[in-house]
Amino acid sequence: MDALITHSPILIIAIPLLAAFLTPLISRVSDTVRNIIVIAALAFVAFLAIFLARDIYLNGVHVYVLGASAFNLTIPELYTVPVRIILEVDAMSIFLGIIAATVSLAAAIYSLSFMKQETGKAKFYTLLLLMTVGMFGLAFTGDMFNLFVFLEILSISGAALAAFRTRFADALEGGLKYIIISAISALMILFAIGILYAQYNLLNIAALAQVMQYTTLDKIALALLVIGFIMKLGAVPLHMWVPDTYAVAPAGISAMLVVSSQASMYALYRICFSLFGVTMNTLTVGWIVIILGLLTMFVGVTMAIPQTDIKRLMAYHAISQSGYMLLGVGVGLAVLGNPEALATYGREAMRGGIFHIINHAMYKGLLFLTAGALFYRTGTRDLNKMGGLGRNMKFTSIFFIIGALAISGVPPFNGFASKLMIYESVYRFNPILSVIAMLVSVITLASFTKAFQSAFTGPPLPQYKDVKEAPKSMLIGMGILAVIIVFFSLFPSLIVNTIVTPAADALINQAPYINAVMGGG
Amino acid sequence: MIATIFNIPFLAVAALVGIALYIIISQRNLIKLVMGIVILEAGVNLFLITLGYREAGIAPIYTNAPEGVMVLPVPQALTLTSIVIGVAITALMLSMIMLTHRHTGSIDAEKSRRMKG
Amino acid sequence: MMMSKIVRTISNLLLPFILTYGIYVILHGHLTPGGGFQGGAVFASGIALFIVAFGSYNIQKNLKEHHLSILESSGALLFIGLAFGGIAIVFFYNFLVGSPILGHIPPSGSNPGDIWTGGVIPLMSIAVGLKVIAGLSVIVLVMALASSKTEIEE
Numbered sequence: 001m002d003a004l005i006t007h008s009p010i011l012i013i014a015i016p017l018l019a020a021f022l023t024p025l026i027s028r029v030s031d032t033v034r035n036i037i038v039i040a041a042l043a044f045v046a047f048l049a050i051f052l053a054r055d056i057y058l059n060g061v062h063v064y065v066l067g068a069s070a071f072n073l074t075i076p077e078l079y080t081v082p083v084r085i086i087l088e089v090d091a092m093s094i095f096l097g098i099i100a101a102t103v104s105l106a107a108a109i110y111s112l113s114f115m116k117q118e119t120g121k122a123k124f125y126t127l128l129l130l131m132t133v134g135m136f137g138l139a140f141t142g143d144m145f146n147l148f149v150f151l152e153i154l155s156i157s158g159a160a161l162a163a164f165r166t167r168f169a170d171a172l173e174g175g176l177k178y179i180i181i182s183a184i185s186a187l188m189i190l191f192a193i194g195i196l197y198a199q200y201n202l203l204n205i206a207a208l209a210q211v212m213q214y215t216t217l218d219k220i221a222l223a224l225l226v227i228g229f230i231m232k233l234g235a236v237p238l239h240m241w242v243p244d245t246y247a248v249a250p251a252g253i254s255a256m257l258v259v260s261s262q263a264s265m266y267a268l269y270r271i272c273f274s275l276f277g278v279t280m281n282t283l284t285v286g287w288i289v290i291i292l293g294l295l296t297m298f299v300g301v302t303m304a305i306p307q308t309d310i311k312r313l314m315a316y317h318a319i320s321q322s323g324y325m326l327l328g329v330g331v332g333l334a335v336l337g338n339p340e341a342l343a344t345y346g347r348e349a350m351r352g353g354i355f356h357i358i359n360h361a362m363y364k365g366l367l368f369l370t371a372g373a374l375f376y377r378t379g380t381r382d383l384n385k386m387g388g389l390g391r392n393m394k395f396t397s398i399f400f401i402i403g404a405l406a407i408s409g410v411p412p413f414n415g416f417a418s419k420l421m422i423y424e425s426v427y428r429f430n431p432i433l434s435v436i437a438m439l440v441s442v443i444t445l446a447s448f449t450k451a452f453q454s455a456f457t458g459p460p461l462p463q464y465k466d467v468k469e470a471p472k473s474m475l476i477g478m479g480i481l482a483v484i485i486v487f488f489s490l491f492p493s494l495i496v497n498t499i500v501t502p503a504a505d506a507l508i509n510q511a512p513y514i515n516a517v518m519g520g521g
Numbered sequence: 522m523i524a525t526i527f528n529i530p531f532l533a534v535a536a537l538v539g540i541a542l543y544i545i546i547s548q549r550n551l552i553k554l555v556m557g558i559v560i561l562e563a564g565v566n567l568f569l570i571t572l573g574y575r576e577a578g579i580a581p582i583y584t585n586a587p588e589g590v591m592v593l594p595v596p597q598a599l600t601l602t603s604i605v606i607g608v609a610i611t612a613l614m615l616s617m618i619m620l621t622h623r624h625t626g627s628i629d630a631e632k633s634r635r636m637k638g
Numbered sequence: 639m640m641m642s643k644i645v646r647t648i649s650n651l652l653l654p655f656i657l658t659y660g661i662y663v664i665l666h667g668h669l670t671p672g673g674g675f676q677g678g679a680v681f682a683s684g685i686a687l688f689i690v691a692f693g694s695y696n697i698q699k700n701l702k703e704h705h706l707s708i709l710e711s712s713g714a715l716l717f718i719g720l721a722f723g724g725i726a727i728v729f730f731y732n733f734l735v736g737s738p739i740l741g742h743i744p745p746s747g748s749n750p751g752d753i754w755t756g757g758v759i760p761l762m763s764i765a766v767g768l769k770v771i772a773g774l775s776v777i778v779l780v781m782a783l784a785s786s787k788t789e790i791e792e
Contacts, residue, residue: 007725007729010729014718014721014722014729017718018715018718018722021711021714021715021718022711022715024707024708024710024711025708025711025712025715028704028708064728064729065728066728066729066730067724067728067729067730067731067732068728068731069727069728069731070727070728071727071728
């Protein structure tokens with residue numbers, strides 16, 4: 001068991017990779033064995049992630065050096081800097097790992113029946129497992145260039161999956177927009193990595209953080225990195241690809257695209273907090289993140305109001321909710337250099353923003369899966385054409401109600417808990433920000449009430465008279481996420497103290513991150 | 522100072538990236554947009570290799586190595602990985618454009634857009 | 639479509655040299671510049687020459703897409719299997735250095751002709767080379783087939 005925990009950072013990345021390339025060979029033989037292998041690989045990875053999380057909360061940062069003669073030999077003899085590829089897992093990384101593991105397991109179980117009628121299913125599961133590899137690799141890496149490589153793996157497989165159903169013309173358009181934006185942003189990030197390497201001759205994040213002086217070239221690199229990750233994250237003003245891509249992807253993949261945007265947000269925080277830290281002017285960069293968060297919240301929710309396509313509406317709401325996360329952590333970044341403000345409200349704002357990340361992944365994933373169930377049974381995504389489906393699809397409507405109440409911040413659901421933490425702490429920073437955030441929450445509730453009323457209530461339409469409930473595996477996939485939402489709603493302080501606070505502290509304190517690689521050796 | 526002979530590759534990088542960004546913003550033909558992304562990627566790869574140059578450096582191979590400093594070998598490995606990723610992205614984009622042409626009959630970005638608002 | 643007889647004859651003459659050069663670059667990846675991706679790209683460009691000269695419809699009768707897919711998956715599985723081989727110590731550990739197969743540790747300086755060095759690295763080069771050959775050939779073949787079908791339909 002101990003050996004499993006020490007090797008688990010690389011096993012979590014390598015087992016889906018192995019399963020991804022086993023899938024085309026096994027599909028020639030039998031379909032059921034392939035489904036069992038996919039679900040078993042993802043379930044095993046979820047267990048490993050939870051056990052690794054427990055070990056990290058007890059024992060601190062985990063380091064894994066690939067190819068050395070011992071797994072924590074970061075700096076070999078006669079060297080002063082790390083020379084191999086190093087995986088470094090701290091509390092924030094494993095936070096993202098837990099989110100990625102649960103959502104991909106739910107999406108894979110859901111896709112077993114959603115994609116039943118499509119052709120080329122072997123390639124679908126290969127790409128889904130590669131997307132999981134990309135998410136975990138992005139979360140666990142301790143190296144700048146590995147960040148770029150895993151970001152590209154995530155983008156390419158995400159774009160290929162978004163455009164998977166090539167019989168729809170708009171699916172191809174959504175996938176094309178996603179891959180063009182991803183290519184441009186990844187090249188900007190590579191340019192910035194080149195600038196940092198040229199200055200310091202180091203690629204490891206912890207080693208760079210130790211020697212970072214904030215010269216003009218570093219400012220250019222920081223600007224390029226921030227713009228690159230903002231493009232991948234879907235924040236305003238570079239949000240044009242989000243509604244198109246989220247709407248046309250198959251429903252399980254939309255849920256995973258949400259988590260991949262959050263992985264890009266994690267990379268942005270890693271750069272701002274652990275790589276640059278207090279050497280940069282955190283007040284300026286923090287205010288830039290706060291302004292972007294506000295714009296994102298507001299533009300997202302106002303463009304969601306007139307939508308008639310249900311998945312496009314949910315995509316605009318996804319944009320708006322990521323504004324909350326940027327706002328919360330941005331306030332924490334702005335007061336990073338000010339220890340008393342950090343202790344009073346900065347840490348609370350960061351905890352609110354980070355708690356919102358996991359809440360958003362759960363309820364937005366659930367909402368996209370219910371929209372997929374509606375599309376599977378009725379064949380349309382247009383809210384004007386749907387109506388009165390609540391009688392026939394009872395479980396789907398209950399899941400939709402849970403998701404809609406959670407996203408609008410209605411007590412007692414988990415959305416309310418994280419939004420309350422954000423409102424309280426941001427109010428002490430600057431009251432106007434908090435007022436705008438509350439207004440956006442009210443408009444979100446209005447928009448989802450309209451969506452629920454058009455789709456599920458109202459008189460039953462004749463063409464939907466014998467629509468049945470969604471198939472069992474889709475219900476199980478939705479049920480996993482719904483159970484987690486209800487659990488988080490009943491015990492929010494337990495979740496905040498166990499999972500969220502170590503993650504926020506890992507971002508605020510740069511020292512354990514650096515010492516794990518450079519100091520202990 | 523700007524025109525010393527060792528700065529010419531960096532000026533080339535600036536020219537390539539500038540031309541590529543102009544193409545990406547202004548062209549409507551989707552194939553030309555892909556060409557713009559390929560030129561941008563070529564510019565970034567050239568930047569990565571050029572930053573490794575050391576004056577009077579030799580190739581980083583140990584066998585039969587003469588005396589002197591070697592150029593940095595790590596950016597060459599980074600560039601190789603970037604070229605492979607670029608091949609994959611170009612293949613994916615071109616196949617999506619080919620299928621879009623089959624559905625809508627045109628490769629003009631304005632005429633083959635279906636989703637607005 | 640097929641090109642003229644001159645083009646077909648010349649590509650018949652050139653193809654063995656191109657394919658041999660590609661395999662040479664893959665196999666000597668741990669000694670000379672090159673390796674898995676570079677050699678695989680040379681090999682795949684030979685296949686692309688063949689597809690352009692003879693027409694994708696004629697090539698597709700013998701070189702089918704699902705055979706190439708099996709080759710690609712086995713290349714990737716070989717790579718990951720070799721990486722898992724050293725898991726007793728650390729993942730990706732070079733467990734063949736010092737052992738009789740491929741395990742010589744050469745002294746620094748010139749020692750021509752000693753290719754049995756490098757441990758796991760030449761085997762990983764071969765695995766990556768197989769994957770790149772299959773991947774790039776399948777891309778060129780399928781795109782050529784798809785665009786020629788569009789011409790026929792029009």
